[in-house]
Amino acid sequence: MELGIFNNTYSYLSEAFEKEHLKERSFESQSLLAKRAEAFQLFNLKGFPSVKNEDWRFTNLNKVFKEDYQFRKQEPAFSSSTGTIPGLKACKIVLVNGKVSPELSDPLPEGVSFLSTEAALAEEAYSGRIGAIAVQGENAILGFNTAFFKDFYVLHVRAKKLIETPIHISHHFTGNTEAALIAYRLLVLAEELSESTLIETFHSDLQAPVFLSYVSEFSLAESAVLHTHWVNSASEDLHLVHHREVEQFRNSIFNNSNLSLGNAAFIRNNLNCRLKGSGTETNLLGSYVVNGSQHVDNHTIVDHQKPNSNSMELYKGIMLDKSHAVFNGKIFVQIDAQKTNAFQKNNNILLSDQATINSKPQLEIFADDVKCSHGSTVGQFDEGAMFYLRTRGISEEAAKRMLIQAFVAEVHSKINISALRDYVSQLLQTKLERDNLIIA
Amino acid sequence: MLQIKDLQARVEDKEILKGINLEIKPGEVHAIMGPNGSGKSTLASVLAGHPGFEVTGGQVLFEGQDLLDLKPEERAREGLFLAFQYPVEIPGVSNMTFLKTALEEIRAHNGLPAFSAKEFMKLLREKQDLVEFNTSLVNRSVNEGFSGGEKKRNEILQLAMLNPKLAILDETDSGLDIDALRIVAGGVNKLRSSENAFLVITHYQRLLDYIVPDVVHILSGGKIIKSGPKELALELEEKGYDWLREVETTE
Numbered sequence: 001m002e003l004g005i006f007n008n009t010y011s012y013l014s015e016a017f018e019k020e021h022l023k024e025r026s027f028e029s030q031s032l033l034a035k036r037a038e039a040f041q042l043f044n045l046k047g048f049p050s051v052k053n054e055d056w057r058f059t060n061l062n063k064v065f066k067e068d069y070q071f072r073k074q075e076p077a078f079s080s081s082t083g084t085i086p087g088l089k090a091c092k093i094v095l096v097n098g099k100v101s102p103e104l105s106d107p108l109p110e111g112v113s114f115l116s117t118e119a120a121l122a123e124e125a126y127s128g129r130i131g132a133i134a135v136q137g138e139n140a141i142l143g144f145n146t147a148f149f150k151d152f153y154v155l156h157v158r159a160k161k162l163i164e165t166p167i168h169i170s171h172h173f174t175g176n177t178e179a180a181l182i183a184y185r186l187l188v189l190a191e192e193l194s195e196s197t198l199i200e201t202f203h204s205d206l207q208a209p210v211f212l213s214y215v216s217e218f219s220l221a222e223s224a225v226l227h228t229h230w231v232n233s234a235s236e237d238l239h240l241v242h243h244r245e246v247e248q249f250r251n252s253i254f255n256n257s258n259l260s261l262g263n264a265a266f267i268r269n270n271l272n273c274r275l276k277g278s279g280t281e282t283n284l285l286g287s288y289v290v291n292g293s294q295h296v297d298n299h300t301i302v303d304h305q306k307p308n309s310n311s312m313e314l315y316k317g318i319m320l321d322k323s324h325a326v327f328n329g330k331i332f333v334q335i336d337a338q339k340t341n342a343f344q345k346n347n348n349i350l351l352s353d354q355a356t357i358n359s360k361p362q363l364e365i366f367a368d369d370v371k372c373s374h375g376s377t378v379g380q381f382d383e384g385a386m387f388y389l390r391t392r393g394i395s396e397e398a399a400k401r402m403l404i405q406a407f408v409a410e411v412h413s414k415i416n417i418s419a420l421r422d423y424v425s426q427l428l429q430t431k432l433e434r435d436n437l438i439i440a
Numbered sequence: 441m442l443q444i445k446d447l448q449a450r451v452e453d454k455e456i457l458k459g460i461n462l463e464i465k466p467g468e469v470h471a472i473m474g475p476n477g478s479g480k481s482t483l484a485s486v487l488a489g490h491p492g493f494e495v496t497g498g499q500v501l502f503e504g505q506d507l508l509d510l511k512p513e514e515r516a517r518e519g520l521f522l523a524f525q526y527p528v529e530i531p532g533v534s535n536m537t538f539l540k541t542a543l544e545e546i547r548a549h550n551g552l553p554a555f556s557a558k559e560f561m562k563l564l565r566e567k568q569d570l571v572e573f574n575t576s577l578v579n580r581s582v583n584e585g586f587s588g589g590e591k592k593r594n595e596i597l598q599l600a601m602l603n604p605k606l607a608i609l610d611e612t613d614s615g616l617d618i619d620a621l622r623i624v625a626g627g628v629n630k631l632r633s634s635e636n637a638f639l640v641i642t643h644y645q646r647l648l649d650y651i652v653p654d655v656v657h658i659l660s661g662g663k664i665i666k667s668g669p670k671e672l673a674l675e676l677e678e679k680g681y682d683w684l685r686e687v688e689t690t691e
Contacts, residue, residue, distance in 0.1 A: 383491075388528040391488050392542035392598060393516035393549070402541070406532025406581075413532075 004047025
């Protein structure tokens, strides 16, 4: 019997579910309320996952629960910055503390629609998908979101539409004065033969910590192409547990990047791709540059279920100070998934004796005609390169900065939107400028 | 410009340099020849400030300043340059960024304003021509996937861009075919002036046909055992390194 975390936040939630939460949700359909009840039951039984749970072995949620969190009444808030990416032509949707801010958001092009909570829940076609892609199983933290999410957004790209302007969802957290729980979710439907780009950025400016539970479910129909980018530049008071579940049907292409370049104290990303059709392509990029006592955990699953699919995964990270990063990448090749090509690479550099990386690649292959490889490395800087740079007049600190940028450039250079690439390199530079990089 | 007095250095427990004396004046080209393992590359590394070597004795003055007190980057900013025997590949750092950063650091140290992008490009194109360096290589990562000859030409390109007072060429001729050797030597010759100096380290006399030295030193067993005019290199080439043993025993 695994032990969960049953703390004050848990007790608060256990009580609040019926007394407060369900009362606010009376407008919801019976089927959704039943789904919530079931999810709550799981969460109530298991609590938050502790390090005894294999999937959370290296990531201790108790770090987050130094404070007792509660759902707070979120006043309509304005964010000081709107998280604009300089030079990027995009349709922006701004969410402040999980609530959409229509006055800060742009109209969308024809062929895409974005629905907010009430409208989205009113349609069974959308609300019925909740928890149908990201199936909760025994996952209590997923259950927590399903039971308690306050907002639900849908991004729906219609069949055969080519949406050239990226959709930019900018997530802001601001203005709270007490430790707050925020929980919401997103459903993205990419219909057949559509192509679109979704950029998500995270920003925060907080007076008290926020524990954010964010679940996103993606469905890519036959021959749909979806490019998604996720850039986290939030400040240290944000604690994020994110679960993204993607289902891909025949010949669809999913490209995802997940970059943690901010100062958020705690980030857990679960990214699961279920390749349910043949001929799919999946490219997953990730980077994390962490310092101080930051904790960033990336768990990924690429599940090849049908033949002739390709997946490529590259995550690179740099750990400074007392930071801790986790990479856990699973690849499944199911018995039907012949002619699968699946590659995974995770490279890390530790720049301090007190920094930690737990890197665990896992490959489970049940088919016999496949090409798969995975590799994980942990290293330090190449002393030869350091010396070479220094003999050209470049200071030790500048040389270190150059080598950090160079190390993650393998990931960042693959971002094909130049304004976003510039934004990312600017974020990294800002992060590196603030840090003292000379470490014994 | 450079005065080396009784320089001794070791790596881990192994004594490699056992008392080197050498003086180089502006406008001069000195060559150091010697068999493998004589300490040639160690001397180059110690002068550039490689952290893997420990100086156990002696003194090095560069323009009157104690060189051994300076960090590698400070030595570079003061005008010392080492062309590496094995230039390092740095994936992800573009050659252009690298050159620009280095040049800016050195110019800032000398109280000079940073170049505009236009000025930098003009200088770069000029120096590229000097070593027939392909523009596509400038845009690539530093030395990544370069051929041996391209790497060596990149060293000379950096030398030309940074315009040091003293350049040490550590076996720049190794692994070069004759065409590449001519290009590299031609580049060096065009950079020679009465203000700067070169220390050319080589195993073979061939390079010295193209970069003609004022003085040739023979290094063996961690010491300079003989110095002389450029003809010494020819003599050494003719008689082979075995001849050195006789020189050593007679002196």
